[in-house]
Amino acid sequence: MSIISFKQVHFTYPGDELESLCGVDLEIDEGSFVAVLGHNGSGKSTLAKHMNAILTPDSGSVVVDGIDSREEDKVFEIRRRVGMVFQNPDNQLVANVVEDDVAFAPENLGVPSAEIRERVDEALKQVGMYEYRTHAPHLLSGGQKQRVAIAGVIAMRPKIIVLDEPTAMLDPQGRHEVISTVTRLCREGGMTVVLITHHMEECIGADKLVVMSNGYIKAAGKPSEIFSDVEMMAREGLAVPETTKLLYELRHCGYDLPLGELDEKNCAAAIAAAKKQ
Amino acid sequence: MAEIKVEGLRHVYSAGTPFEKVAIEDVSLTIPQGQLVGVIGHTGSGKSTFIQHLNALLQPTSGKVLVGGRDINENKFTRRDVKWEVGIVFQYPEYQLFEETVYRDIAFGPRNMKLPEDEIDRRVREAARFAQVGEELFERSPLELSGGQKRRIAIAGVIALRPGVLILDEPTAGLDPAGCRQILDNICSYHKESGSTVIIVSHNMDDTARIAERIIAFDHGRVAMDGTPEQVFSEPEKLIAMGLDVPKATALAMALKGAGVPLDGSIYTHGQLLRAVLRAKEAATC
Amino acid sequence: MLKDITLGQYFPGDTIVHRLDPRTKLILVVVYIIALFQAKGWVSYAAVTLATALCMILSHIRPKNIFKGLKPMLFIIVLTALLNIFYTEGREIIPGWHMTWEGLARSVQMILRIVLLITGTFLLTYTTSPIALTDGLEMLLSPLKKIKVPVHEMTLMMSMALRFIPTLIEETDKIMSAQKARGADFETGRLIDRAKALLPILVPLFVSAFRRADELAVAMESRCYHGGEGRTRMKTLHFAAHDWIALILGALFLTGLFVMKHYGI
Numbered sequence: 155m156s157i158i159s160f161k162q163v164h165f166t167y168p169g170d171e172l173e174s175l176c177g178v179d180l181e182i183d184e185g186s187f188v189a190v191l192g193h194n195g196s197g198k199s200t201l202a203k204h205m206n207a208i209l210t211p212d213s214g215s216v217v218v219d220g221i222d223s224r225e226e227d228k229v230f231e232i233r234r235r236v237g238m239v240f241q242n243p244d245n246q247l248v249a250n251v252v253e254d255d256v257a258f259a260p261e262n263l264g265v266p267s268a269e270i271r272e273r274v275d276e277a278l279k280q281v282g283m284y285e286y287r288t289h290a291p292h293l294l295s296g297g298q299k300q301r302v303a304i305a306g307v308i309a310m311r312p313k314i315i316v317l318d319e320p321t322a323m324l325d326p327q328g329r330h331e332v333i334s335t336v337t338r339l340c341r342e343g344g345m346t347v348v349l350i351t352h353h354m355e356e357c358i359g360a361d362k363l364v365v366m367s368n369g370y371i372k373a374a375g376k377p378s379e380i381f382s383d384v385e386m387m388a389r390e391g392l393a394v395p396e397t398t399k400l401l402y403e404l405r406h407c408g409y410d411l412p413l414g415e416l417d418e419k420n421c422a423a424a425i426a427a428a429k430k431q
Numbered sequence: 432m433a434e435i436k437v438e439g440l441r442h443v444y445s446a447g448t449p450f451e452k453v454a455i456e457d458v459s460l461t462i463p464q465g466q467l468v469g470v471i472g473h474t475g476s477g478k479s480t481f482i483q484h485l486n487a488l489l490q491p492t493s494g495k496v497l498v499g500g501r502d503i504n505e506n507k508f509t510r511r512d513v514k515w516e517v518g519i520v521f522q523y524p525e526y527q528l529f530e531e532t533v534y535r536d537i538a539f540g541p542r543n544m545k546l547p548e549d550e551i552d553r554r555v556r557e558a559a560r561f562a563q564v565g566e567e568l569f570e571r572s573p574l575e576l577s578g579g580q581k582r583r584i585a586i587a588g589v590i591a592l593r594p595g596v597l598i599l600d601e602p603t604a605g606l607d608p609a610g611c612r613q614i615l616d617n618i619c620s621y622h623k624e625s626g627s628t629v630i631i632v633s634h635n636m637d638d639t640a641r642i643a644e645r646i647i648a649f650d651h652g653r654v655a656m657d658g659t660p661e662q663v664f665s666e667p668e669k670l671i672a673m674g675l676d677v678p679k680a681t682a683l684a685m686a687l688k689g690a691g692v693p694l695d696g697s698i699y700t701h702g703q704l705l706r707a708v709l710r711a712k713e714a715a716t717c
Numbered sequence: 718m719l720k721d722i723t724l725g726q727y728f729p730g731d732t733i734v735h736r737l738d739p740r741t742k743l744i745l746v747v748v749y750i751i752a753l754f755q756a757k758g759w760v761s762y763a764a765v766t767l768a769t770a771l772c773m774i775l776s777h778i779r780p781k782n783i784f785k786g787l788k789p790m791l792f793i794i795v796l797t798a799l800l801n802i803f804y805t806e807g808r809e810i811i812p813g814w815h816m817t818w819e820g821l822a823r824s825v826q827m828i829l830r831i832v833l834l835i836t837g838t839f840l841l842t843y844t845t846s847p848i849a850l851t852d853g854l855e856m857l858l859s860p861l862k863k864i865k866v867p868v869h870e871m872t873l874m875m876s877m878a879l880r881f882i883p884t885l886i887e888e889t890d891k892i893m894s895a896q897k898a899r900g901a902d903f904e905t906g907r908l909i910d911r912a913k914a915l916l917p918i919l920v921p922l923f924v925s926a927f928r929r930a931d932e933l934a935v936a937m938e939s940r941c942y943h944g945g946e947g948r949t950r951m952k953t954l955h956f957a958a959h960d961w962i963a964l965i966l967g968a969l970f971l972t973g974l975f976v977m978k979h980y981g982i
Contacts, residue, residue: 194577194606194609194610195577230941230943233939233940233941234941237939237940238936238939238940241605242932244929245928246932246933248877248880249848249876249880250848250879251846253951258937258940258942259941260949260951261950261951262941264947264948266949267951267953270949270951271951290883292880292887295474306940307939307940310941323604325474325634326634326675327474327674352607391608392608393608395679396679396680396682396704397683400683400701400704400705400708403705404705404708404712418682418683419686419689421683422683422687425690425708425712426692429716430712430716488894488897514897514899514900515900519894519895519898521894521895521898524895526888526891526895526921527895527896527899527917527921528921529916529920529924539900539901540899543899543901544900592900
């Protein structure tokens with residue numbers, strides 16, 4: 155069942171000559187982990203902003219959980235279903251106490267006070283920030299702030315969470331914290347996750363990988379399949395995982411190897427067992 | 432000549448308050464003129480504090496920093512002059528752009544040096560060339576350009592000081608892979624052509640492994656490792672214990688060794704990994 | 718480092734003063750200020766001083782912290798005192814000098830008034846978190862919404878300003894370092910040079926503040942923000958018995974001072 159569906163979406167920013175989205179078709183399955191990979195200016199952030207009706211298509215349609223994003227009176231119905239996390243952790247926290255920030259969205263939705271408390275505690279526990287609930291955001295690390303931002307959207311109890319380059323400004327540890335948190339939300343919490351990124355390592359665990367370039371979807375499918383198309387990835391100027399790269403070159407040297415082993419352990423085992431043809 | 436010599440450096444933040452924190456301790460090292468050094472360490476390891484000592488933005492609590500044989504903290508004139516000798520490009524340097532045009536922004540440093548106008552012009556053009564900032568951008572406002580362009584303009588603004596030592600703190604943070612590659616290529620060619628010392632602080636082990644001649648790893652305010660990439664990456668376990676990543680090739684090499692593929696030597700680039708695997712496989716088939 | 722500065726000056730605690738509803742405290746501070754300006758004679762001053770001391774003891778705020786806060790006001794306090802001593806007509810203390818007994822009495826009262834005024838407001842900010850304060854303010858002022866005063870927006874602005882002060886201070890710190898590394902000099906030169914030297918800091922700071930505001934607006938919209946209408950609060954304020962008692966005491970105190978004023982003591 156697809157929960158977000160893009161049909162022939164075209165979009166141009168006012169004042170721009172070039173289209174940012176040039177006829178995008180995309181289905182996102184409920185409960186799946188979808189990664190969108192592309193360069194700056196590839197249209198991936200524009201794509202993300204269409205998922206919660208911050209932007210609406212010039213032509214074509216975006217349907218989120220059965221609601222067309224162009225129905226203006228249903229904007230908040232869409233936004234409460236789609237939580238958005240952005241790149242700069244500082245610029246999305248509004249309150250000067252962690253728990254008050256997490257409460258912001260449910261307060262906007264008019265949730266009764268007692269239930270807000272419940273939701274806030276639950277959301278903070280889900281991202282592992284419950285012990286920090288009374289801290290001031292500016293004293294947290296980048297990864298912690300970003301987890302608070304995630305808690306801030308899951309307190310809306312959304313069905314989908316869209317993260318627009320959430321790790322671009324983080325150090326490796328923060329990056330790891332954020333990715334493992336959203337992976338857990340998807341795998342254990344059943345939430346649909348859409349991760350927009352330019353770090354290909356973050357896409358390896360996804361169910362579906364979408365490669366964007368110049369407003370087009372160049373490829374979509376299982377990460378192992380997409381990365382296996384090493385020539386296409388090179389043409390798009392995108393890196394492939396070290397595992398794929400090595401397998402690809404060893405195949406060229408005549409070894410019988412599958413390209414799809416993204417996991418280091420499996421890849422290593424395959425190489426250990428490989429024979430020259 | 433701008434050899435850097437650091438002796439017994441120690442820095443304590445907010446000394447004498449309840450927030451007192453030792454940021455670096457017992458750091459002694461020498462960086463000869465012309466070296467390309469990668470400084471690594473996780474957030475809070477003291478590496479940022481360390482580099483800010485090299486041009487007297489921070490003063491040591493104890494210990495000395497010598498640039499070209501001279502103590503840079505001797506008096507306020509040496510503290511000022513070292514800014515011309517050691518240039519620092521901070522993280523997200525595009526946030527420092529403020530002039531109306533790209534040209535004037537790059538010229539800000541040289542102008543502070545009170546150089547004659549024709550010398551300023553020469554330096555701006557030279558710095559722009561190094562940082563690949565096209566002269567057609569000179570009259571544009573820096574604020575309306577793309578993220579990668581802004582970053583390169585900001586770097587040019589420091590190169591224009593013609594520092595004997597160029598320090599860059601996370602020069603590729605937040606850029607996409609294409610932007611990263613371009614910045615690193617610029618830095619490498621600047622290093623080759625100018626003969627300056629270049630110090631890059633980075634979280635990205637693959638980049639550091641690829642371009643650095645020497646790697647200094649900070650941990651808990653001290654120098655934990657210091658050597659060639661070959662030496663440093665021959666002990667990946669030690670880096671992982673310090674909470675650092677290892678280059679992807681090193682990580683995969685570790686997995687391969689675990690799976691029983693006998694790889695020899697220190698592996699930290701893709702080329703090395705491929706050659707080592709091929710060697711191991713050929714040996715096995717013989 | 719700049720970011721080490723503690724902001725808001727809130728000292729968390731669990732005393733009766735801390736537990737009072739922020740609205741109660743806001744009302745009491747207003748009552749306190751009115752009372753203070755009613756004080757004419759020494760008896761009234763003694764009453765207000767006593768009340769202040771009592772609140773201080775109850776709130777466990779150390780006098781040291783109050784004095785620290787008074788320091789920046791020292792100049793104004795001394796100046797008012799001096800002016801009052803010299804410019805009040807009356808019996809001269811030393812014949813020939815323009816210093817009068819009346820002036821002395823007046824300046825002591827003036828000093829007391831300023832010190833008490835500051836102490837009273839400090840007790841409020843020291844014992845109430847900024848968030849509670851803005852919440853209390855919003856609820857107290859909410860009747861004004863009927864006459865189209867944007868109370869919710871104003872208080873939201875206040876709390877967001879509090880949230881972003883440390884962030885912007887940190888940013889200023891970074892920009893200053895970056896410009897210093899390019900040879901900017903903020904410390905020497907004539908005043909006009911120094912004012913000019915601020916440009917390389919202020920421009921990037923403004924640019925970044927606008928960018929932040931832009932991104933924050935999108936983030937807030939994404940979290941379904943649509944103004945104050947239909948909003949609920951996680952932390953609701955409740956008047957407890959001690960709030961009523963405090964308010965009644967405040968009312969009695971004010972009445973008492975009016976009575977004292979009537980008798981001129």
